[in-house]
Amino acid sequence: MRAFKRWLDRSLTAQAVLICLLGTGITALFRRNEHPVVWVIQGVLYAAIAIAFVAVQRRKAGRAAGTDARGVAELNRKIRHREVPKDPDERASMRRLVTAHLGQMERGRRLLPFWLGAMGLVAAGMLVLGAATGSLIFPLVFGGGLIAFCCWALWMRRRSLDRCRYMRASLQS
Template sequence: MHTVKHWFNDSLIGQGLLVLGLGVGLNALLRHDDPPAMWLVQGVVFTVVAMVAIVLQRRRMSRVTGASPGAIAGLMRKIRHHEVPRDPRERAVMRRLVGDQLGKIERGERWLPYWLGAMGLVAVGLLVLGFTGGALGYSLFFAVFAAAFCVWLLWTRRRTLHLYRDMRRALREQG
């Protein structure tokens, strides 16, 4: 299991196969009336869009840090495991990576209340429509899903901020 997890983390092919499988599976589940060829075509479109986004993100992180995408994946793994690199050059790259990621998260903080508010308004609107239209089950499911998603988003953001701030502090202490 450990090597499969690393393969999905490091390999664009692995990530693409995962997105393709999820895309085809979700299309088969949600659009069971469509022919299987349509599921595959839509899955491929989803995969292409997701892989372009992943490649652009990797390229941007490579440009910012000056390291290869494989090295960045290794550094991200070290950050998650609270490991400070011993090599000074690797520490410098990690310092740039942590600074960039912290900056992105902190810049996004300004828009977070608006996104959460918009999710809440959509959930409340769907609840009202479901109540007036008689289909309360779907709208209640969506409202619970939206609330759980927002809580998960806030928890993940807080955990990630704590992780990056701890790593920044450890990097400062090391060198």
């Protein structure tokens, strides 16, 4: 499993295939009456959009750290495992990457209440629509899933901030 996770972390092609398969499957679940070719086309479209965003983000992180995409993936793995590198060049790259991550999270902190409020409005709107149509099961499940997603996102943000702050302190000493 660890090798599979590392392969997914490093390979854009593997990520594209996984996103395409998941997008096709989810589209098939929600649009059963359409032709299967439409499912595949939509899955490929979802994968292309997602991979474009990931590629731009990787390129941006690579420029910030002064390394290539594989180097960024390895540095991110070391940040997750709290491994401080011994090599001075790698330490400098990691220091730049950690600074970029912290800056990005601090900029995102200003928009976080607005995103959470928008998610709350979507959940409340789904509940109102469900009450108006008489079907509350889907809106309740959707609202619960949205709340769980928001809690997970906040928890992951806090963990990432803790890891980056730990690495910044470790790299400065």
